[in-house]
Structure formats: C-alpha cells, structure tokens
Amino acid sequence: MEQLFFILLALLTLSAALMVVTTRNLLHAAFWLILVFFGIAGFFILLHAEFLAVVQVLIYIGAISTLIIFAIMLTRRIMDPQQPRFNSQWGLVGGLAALLFVVLAAVTTRVAWPTTSATLPAEPIKQLGADFVGVYAVPFEVASVLLVVAMIGAIIIARERG
Amino acid sequence: MVPLTWYLVLAAALFAIGMFGVLARKNAVAVLMGVELMLNAVNINLLAFWRYTALGELVGHAFAVFVITVAAAEAAVGVALFIAVYRQRDTVNVEELDAMKG
C-alpha cells in the first residue's frame, strides 16, 4: 500500500519536475514547480515529518513560488514563446545530467547506510523547538539575521529609481 | 515500508533533473527553478536519512528547516537582481548578459 503510494507520488513528482525544466511557457513551468513542491510535501508525510510537510507548503509554495511567479510576470518579455528555451549545449547537458543520475544512484545503492532501530520520538515538534533554542541556537539566530539582510538587500537592489 | 534506497534514488533523479534545468535553460528565472529542484532533492535526502538512520535526534529535520529558510532568502535576493537587470536590459536571458568578454 505504502509502496504503491510512493511509486505513484514519485511518478507524479518526477514528471512534474521534467515539465519544469522543459516547458516552453515559463509560467506553466512555475506551476509545475508548485506541483513538485506538493509532491515533496507528500513524501515528507510518508517519512513522518509532518512539520516539514507543512513548512514545505508554507514556505516553498506560499513564499518562494509566489516570488518566482512575480519575477516571471515582472520580466514579461521572456514569456515570448518564439524564444528557444534551451541554450545550444542542451544535448550535452542532458547527457551529463543522465550520467549524474546514474552515478548518484549507484552511490546510494552501493554505500551501506547505517540503519537504526530507534522509534519515532513522541513529540518531534516540541523537541525540534527546544533544539532550535538549544543546540541550534547559533544557526537559528544566524538564519534570522540572514533573512533580515536578504530583505534589506533585496529592497536596495529592486527599489524603483528616484 | 518503503526501502531507504527508493528515496535516495528519487532524490538523485530530482537532483539530476534540477541540474539539467540549471545548465540547459536560458532564462535566469528558469535556472533558479532548477536550483529549487536541487534543493528539494537534498531535503528528501536529509529527511529520508533522518527517518532511516538517525531517528533519535532531529538533525535532519533541523537541517531541512535551515535549507528551506536559506532558499527563501536566496530566492528573494535573486528575484530582486532579476528585476533590477530586467529594468536595464529588457531581458534576463543568461546568454544575452554579455557586457563583459574576455
């Protein structure tokens, strides 16, 4: 049952991902990308990471996709369907990407990953919250400063003239 | 239960597709979309490893949360740059950005 669900979801996600990189219309690519994000949220649920699934929907779909769609709309001439979507070496690049996949897949099946017998933590969210102000306090604060700096930087760069 | 390698192969495929998008696409926004695919592949890896190899601590969780946070910041700055360049050039095609040669 779970395996069947995995396969279906994987097919959906990967074909949507292929559409993202091949669709001529960029805006359609962005909406395919949203479908990929949903698929990945589904995998997170399969992995019992509900919090990450919700965060995925919230940040990737709510924020990043919106940003990308805005970028596409604000730079509208690029929508011109007459333009080629790929650069000239796309055939070579496609071969490289396939090779990359083969190598990575070989690696993931060759390496003996250490498997665990531990059980799921009872309240992962509570533990995660405590970790963020405990072990991960410094990265957490750095992430917050990073967001502020990114916001200031984005405003400096994209603000209207005058 | 789904074996761990299924997730890893899935992530590898997604990563390769994203890489193709990055290298083959002409439009800067499309390249950014490829990068997002790659980051998502990494997140699948992190959570699959968490689930199958290191359940006790939430390292994979925390890592994935930070990846998503950084991705948001990165996308914000990237989109700002695209818009600024589009205002000057009327294009964000990577191949047409050729003010400098050498």
Added chain:
Amino acid sequence: MEYISNFFVNLGNSWTSLLSSFLPPWAVILINFIIVALLLVLMPVIATMTLTIMERKIIARIQNRIGPNRVGPWGIFQAIPDAIKLLTKEDIVPVNADKPLFNLAPLLIFLGAALLWAVIPFGRGVIGQDLNVGVLYLVAVGSISTIAIVMAGWSSNNKFALIGAFRIVAQLLSYEIPMVLAMASVVALVGTMKMGEIVELQSIPFLLILPVAFITYILAAAAETGRAPFDLVEADSEIVAGYFIEYSGLKFGWFYIAEYGNLLAVSAIAATLFLGGWRGPFADQAPVLGPLYFGIKTILIVFLLMWIRGTWPRFRIDQMLALAWKVLVPLGLFNLLWVATMIKLPLPVWLQWAFILAGNVLALLVTLTLMGQAAKRYAARRGMVGTRA
C-alpha cells in the same frame, strides 16, 4: 459519564465497528474518508447558502434598506434562485486565455477553502484530523489560495485581472504575518498547535487574556478574505471586479463559494482560538451542545466582520499596507514576546495571565494614542477639516 463526555468519539467508534462487521478494513477507511471529505467540501457551500443571505440582510439594515424579501419568508431562500441563475449562465472562456490554468484556478481556490475545515474542531472529538501542526497547517493551506489567485489573474489575459491579482497577493502576504503572530501568541500560551487541544486547554476564552491578538486576528482575517474595508481588489471604480473579472457561470460560482467559505472558516478559527470553540456551560455534560456553542460563536464573529464591512470606508492601498506593516506587525511582535516572557515567569498561571492581559491593554492604549497622533499630524499637514490648531 465518561461515555457522554466523549460522545462524538464513541459515536464514531460505534459507526466504524458497525461498518467493520460486514466490510473489509480498507473499505471502512475508504468510506469514512469519503464521508469526511464530503463534509469538508460541503462546508464552503453551506457557508455560501447561509451567509450570503445573512450578509445582504445585515448590510441592508445598516444602510437602512430592507434587503432581499421575495423568496420565502423574509427572503431567506434567496440563495436558491441565485444559485440556479449562476448554474444556468453561459460559461465564457476568453479567447486568449491560458485555458488549462484558467480552468484550474477556480478548483484550486475552492480546494484551499475546503481544506481549512480539516483541522477545525466542532466539538470534543469532532475534528477531521487533529494534526499536531494544526495551526501551522491553517496558514499553509492559506497559501494555496494565493497561488490560485495569481493563476486566475494571469490566465484571464486581462490587465485588470492581473493588477487585481497583484494587489490581493500583496495584501494577502502582508496580512499573513500579523495573522500568524496573533495565532502564535495563542500557541505560545497553550504550548501546542493541535486545534483540539487548544480548545481543551482554554479554561477561559483567550479573548479575555489576549485582546490584542484577537483584534489583530480579526483585522487580518478581514484582509485575508478580501472584504471591506480591505476590498481593494474588488474596488469597482478602480479595477472593476479584480482577479476573477473574466469568470462567469459556474466557475465564477467557485470563487464566490470560496469567498464565503473562507469567511466562515476564518470566523470558525477565531472562535476556536479566542472564544473557547465548542466550550460552554454544560458542554461537558451534554456534548451535543458543543457544536451548537461553536456555531453560535462562529456566527457572532461572522456578524462582527459584516458589521465592519457595513460601516468602514475602504482603505487606500498605501494605508492598507501601512496598517499591516507599521501597526499590526509591531503590535503582534510585541504581543508574542510579551506572552513568551510572561509564561516563563515563576508565577501561578492566573497571575501570568493577568500580566499578559495588562500588557495587552497597555500595548493597545499606546498604539491607539500613537495612531491618533499620527492621524492628527497627517490631517494638519494636509490642512484637513477638524484639526485643532
């Protein structure tokens, strides 16, 4: 007694065991799943059928009119002919529309409205799925509507639709932050994101402890649903009907249903987070009262939102953004920090709550004073009437 207080849960268990007696387990799961899904999908439709007539009556009263009065007693069946009219209208797709997206957008926006109901507790145990990330889930589902709106605005191939979509996305993103901050202060207070548990732990309505969060939430909710005074997206005189200008017939109906579904949903969330949800006198002894209390509280919030709509003039876009970023966000941030600090104090719970309330009231007074002064300065600069020299 134990049986009674968990009435709905036991009812559900009995139903499941009844089905199990003659069906395989997967069929039981499937049937239950379909029933819950149907209920979820029905909620926005129910909301539309009831709230439209309620809204028209209330707005009519506020404007000293009578409102619909032809179909049925006091016109309460007005929604039915409206629905029939909508269903029989021609379904027009603009020639240059991006057809797949144009057709997908109404479904997506309806989906966003329906999914909200999955985590809202109607009574003890009467909840689609008490997710351990319930509150966050609500916020996440909200982002689906954002995508659907952009999709609709873009695919219509109409500049008014696109501008309308841009505007409402700016509005939705801006008001999501105070909304999340208000919800987060409740979460900080109770220490859980499960909606069911939040109600269980709400021994007195949190409205009495966190009035600032409640006010912030209500204003943000009005903005999130795109209702007056935040209805810039539909400002008739400016951009006609906003992002769904090109839609007609049933597809328009989906947007309409989603709008009222969202209105009911945000009200139900407010009732859950701030008014104690299904709790009320004797709700423990007679669980059937739970959904009733919940319904009454929800309708009260709906009424509040309609009242606001009927009496406030529309904001300008800069005023709308300024309210979010310069008033509600700082207020919400302060509130969250204050709650987080107070619950860490080594004091009895009631004293912590009293401190939180005191901080809330103080913050509200300071904000109102500052806003009043700003308004005076603004009026004085523009030489407006009513300024004291």
Added chain:
Amino acid sequence: MSLNDLIFLLPELILLLAAAAIFILDLIGRRPDDPDTLMRPAKPWLSYVALGGLAAAALGLLPGVGQTRQVAAMLAADPFAIFFKALAILGVALVIAAALPYMRTRTPYVGEFYALLLVSAAAICLVVSAANLIMLYLAMEFLSITSYVLAGYFREDRKSGEAAIKYFLYGATASAVMLYGMSLLYGATGTTDLAGIAQALGQRGRADLLWLGGPAIILLLVGFGFKASLVPFHQWAPDTYEGAPTPVTAFLSTASKAAGFAILIRVFLSALPDLQPLWVALLALVSVLTMTLGNLTAIRQTNIKRMLAFSSIAQAGYILIGVAAVAAESGATAGPFDGINGVLIYLFAYLVTNVGAFAVVIAVENRSGKVEIKDYAGLIRRAPWLAVALFIFLLSLAGIPPTAGFVGKLFVFGAAVRAAMIPLAVIGALNVVVSAFYYLNVVRVMFFVPPEPDAEPVVVARPLQATVLLTGALTLLIGLLPGWLIQWADQSVRLLAWR
C-alpha cells in the same frame, strides 16, 4: 549553549551590532513621505562608525586567543579560526577605507553598503569557525547572499547587475551541489558534527569509504571551490570581479576567498582525514588547473580589473599547493602542519597585496572612471606615489622579493617540495614566470609609456591614501621582516578536532 560561550562570539556580535547601528543611524533624518530626504547621501561619519566597529571586533577576538574548544555546540574556537577572523576584519577595514570616496559619488545607499560589509565580515567569522555542517552551510549562504547584494550594488550599472546575476546563479547552484554532498555525509554518519563525521567514517570499510567519499569530496569541493574561485568552478569570477563595484571586488577576491580556503582546510582535515589520499590528489589536480588557466587567460586582458581577477584565480592555485602538500604529514622530515602554515602566510600576504592593488585601481577609477590598462600610461608622472605603490603590489603578486608575496610563495612551494610533490612545485614555478610577464607589463605601461596629453593628475582622498600606505607598508614589512607572521601562522595551524 551557555552564556560563557558568548564571549567567543564577541567579534560576530560586535560586527552585527555595529551593522544594525549603521542601518539605524543612516535612517535618522530621513522621512518616508519626503523623497528628498530619502535620496540624501549618507552621513560621511558612518564609515568611521564602521571602522570603529571593526576595531572593537578585533579587540573582541582577544578572549579567544590561545583557546581550543567547541563553542555553542556548533562553532570551533581555535587559533585557526582566530587567524582567519583577524584576516577578515583587517580585509574589510581596508576595503571600507578604500571605498570611502568611491561609493559616495555612485550610490545613494552608502550607509547600507558599510553595514553590509560589516555583516559579511561577521559571516566570514562564522564560516571560518563552523564546526558543524549545518552551521557551515548557513554561514556560507549568509556570506554568499550578502555578497550577491554587494556585487549588484550599482543597480543602474549594466555591468554590476550582470556581475551579480552571474555570481548568484553560480553560487546558488554550487551551494545546492555542496548541500547534496553534505546530505550524503550526514546519511553515512548520522551526524553533522565535523569531528563526529571523522569518527564515524573511521569505522567504515575501505571500499565502502571510497564509494561514499569520492562523490562527497567532489560535491563539497564544488561549494568550497566556488567561494575560493578554483578552476573549474571559477567561471563566475572574471565577470563578477570586473562588473562588481571595485571595493566589492577587492573584498570578494581577498577576504571572501580566504573564507573559502579556511573552510576547505577545516572540513577536509577534521572531517575527512581518512580520505586524505583521495582529496590530496584531487586538490593537486585542481591546483595545477587553476594556476595555469588563470595565468594563461590573465595575459590576454586589457582591463585591469579583469586582469587582476584572473590573477586572483591563479593565486588561488598557488595557495592550493599548500593545502595539497599537507600529505607531508606522513613524511619524516616535516612537521605535521607544514603546508597549512604556508597557506596562512600566503593568504595574509595576498590579502594585503591585493586590497592594496585594488585600492590603487579605485583611486584611478574614481578620478577618471577608467579601468583599462592603457589608462595607466604615465601614471608615474600623474601620481608618482600611486605608481610606486602599485609597483610594489605587482611585485608582490608576482612573488619577487623583498615583498610579502615572495614569502608566501616560498612557504607553499617549500611545503610541496618537502612533501615530495616536486612536479607540483615545478608547475607552480613555471606559472610564476608566466605571471611575471603580465604583472610587469602594467609596470611598463605605468613607467615607460607617456601619458595621454589630456590626462590629469590623480587626486586621492585621505582614507584611500591611508589604505594604500598601510597595505604598501605591510607588503614591504612582511617581505623584509616576515618573522612575526611566520610565528603567528605556525601557532594558528591548530584546528579543533584534528587527529
């Protein structure tokens, strides 16, 4: 994390506080409803606030001196980190001083520029002390995102925007690739702690280790190589260095690059010691490619910023020799850290020299807006002191005594020889000869080609004069009296979790 740990974070905290102070001070007096006040140039004294913040941060390094311990679960407080933090603070201070007159005439957002430079200094401090993959990733992205903004700072300038977009696209991709490598390491070891990874990998079988280690090293190297602009991850560098505002170029090619090397050394030495033969071979190859390609392309350049960009790629190749020569550990003659101390000395010398060279470029560009090598004709007559300073910097870049660059090269090549990597040292020496050609070409243009008839003398603002003077003096000082730097570098090779 305990409060006691905060004392080790003093430099970062001071830098971030100073940045926040500048953001706020810059806003005072600006009213959102009055466009005139919004576009008013920044207060000139803000740069001194920034320099003061950097000085305070340098003082904040003192409590950590001599310590070797893990801080706040995520950071390493060790002499190695202190060295690079000092390097970053010095580099950013020099850049800010050099940028003073240049930025003010070119952008209305000068205050934010100083603040962002301080933020990136803080980011470097975090990068070089990260002892955990999560911290490392966040800090590197922190540095990268700030750098993207800085590179695109002249948003009305065609080249600046293009520079930033290229930097951004390469950087985002490189970090995603690096992240994939990190996820593999996490999966194989169940931890993100560098020492923990080394421990867990040590228990693995040989074949298994290769299957995992090979890809992981390559994937990580993409991210680190991007920051350090190593071939073949260097394609962004020439365009970004040419197009970015010149002070930003000075920053990217020195302090930011040093951070890339720091993290490369820390991760490879403390997390992957069992894979040393693998990465030594890889780094040696990358090193040869980097210096050769950098030098051969630099010869053809006519734009001085672009020439310095390729020269900086080549310099990264020389520095990498030192990292590769770490294999000397197995040798009987050398101490365990030979090579790494050479890298530190080289990086310090290179930072001082390169910032100085870019300061001269800023001075000339600020006056005339010209950045072609032919515009430097007769600089000896138009601005004798600048010409002499640039002469010293170019000598140092070429590695000719008695300058800092010579000392650096001596140490990295020496390490390679002692590690019995003679071919590497020979290729390095050949490259030095090639590089001397294009460095001295600039000298020829400055000294022996007569100036254009309408060329004006170059007037240099005081802070910029100070930068040139200081960097020039340091370049000569290290060249003549290198003892203190060698001693400091020798002491600074102590890494947390080194086996």
